[in-house]
Amino acid sequence: MKGHTISYLFLEGLKSLWKNRLMAFASVATIVLSLLVLGMSYAIANNFEYIIGQIEQKIGISVYLNDTLSDIQTAELEKKIKSIPNVSQVSYITKDEALQIFAGEDIVLYDEFKDDNPLPASFEVRVNQIVNQQAVVEQLMQLGLEVNFFQAETDIFISLNAAIQFFSSIVIIILIIISLLLITNTIKLTVFVRKKEIEIMKYIGATDSFIRVPFLVEGISIGIIGVIIPTIVIFRVYDVVARGLSKVLIDVVGGIYLRPIETIMVGLVPIYIVLAIGISMLGSIIALRRHLKV
Structure with missing residues (x-):
């Protein structure tokens, strides 16, 4: 044509x-x-x-740390956690930061416990996908760590x-x-x-x-x-x-x-x-x- x-x-x-x-x-x-x-x-x-x-991504895993851990031991532990497959982020929460989060805007509550803080330091661990959270938790527990995460919310x-x-x-x-x-x-x-x-x-x-x-x-x-x-x-x-x-x-x-x-x-x-x-x-x-x- x-x-x-x-x-x-x-x-x-x-x-x-x-x-x-x-x-x-x-x-x-x-x-x-x-x-x-x-x-x-x-x-x-x-x-x-x-x-x-x-x-x-906001549903994380809390890894509670023993107060006797030194800074070097804490840093080594952080490296181990970061090396776990499917871990996307690891944030260190100090004892004082944990108390501030717990107390919120309640200054009286914060002042009451700041000299004898019962809360442990911790790592907040995020995974790349929530379906991988259980596998990460199991590997953290194999390291002998105390782990807390929201199983019910995760399943939902x-x-x-x-x-x-x-x-x-x-x-x-x-x-x-x-x-x-x-x-x-x-x-x-x-x-x-x-x-x-x-x-x-x-x-x-x-x-x-x-x-x-x-x-x-x-x-x-x-x-x-x-x-x-x-x-x-x-x-x-x-x-x-x-x-x-x-x-x-x-x-x-x-x-x-x-x-x-x-x-x-x-x-x-x-x-x-x-x-x-x-x-x-x-x-x-x-x-x-x-x-x-x-």
Whole structure:
């Protein structure tokens, strides 16, 4: 196919898009609504997983130290703990720091025990993933250390994280399938409405490629518009909502944040492109194939 023919067919596709703008609008609206619902579900599921991950990181293991340990012994012990697989962070808490944490803002309580502090120094150990916490605890106990950690809370978060990942994956897959069906059926309807136009072109000798290219241009154009609109909407809405919710989370929980908008978009936009542009093209090809057999 020659260059000027391709240019002509491309322009014909754009003209046809404007000529049949009501059907094009219906197609774009279907794509936009489908992708908006999918985008919101994706952002919510992604942030639930992200928040759970942050909370997991706050659940640590306390390793209590004997008061008779020297500074050298404490430093050597810290090295051993850091060398344990899946340990991501080790923080040393002195006896005085432990008392300050325990007393909080109660100055009287702090003054009462500061000269005879019953609390031991400790290491606060964080693991890279909460599912690895039990294995780390077992290795710490093998070193003969007194260990304290929240077994019940750990089990809850492991189960909760697994459940969120499972259900969010199911929901997103269902939404993708629904979006795919809606987009494909809308494209098929668009082609069916113009069945007569296709038949006339076939009867006057137009080749399949000559008929197909303008429809593909329409499908791609509809897909591009269908991607741009929900991408902008999700970007703007998420940015506003995330700022508000982040303030609430910081005030209520402390140190908990939502995923940056850039991270959400990096994962979401490729899905949008495949669904909108890819399915629009595929829908046009499938729908045209039937009507080209005249």
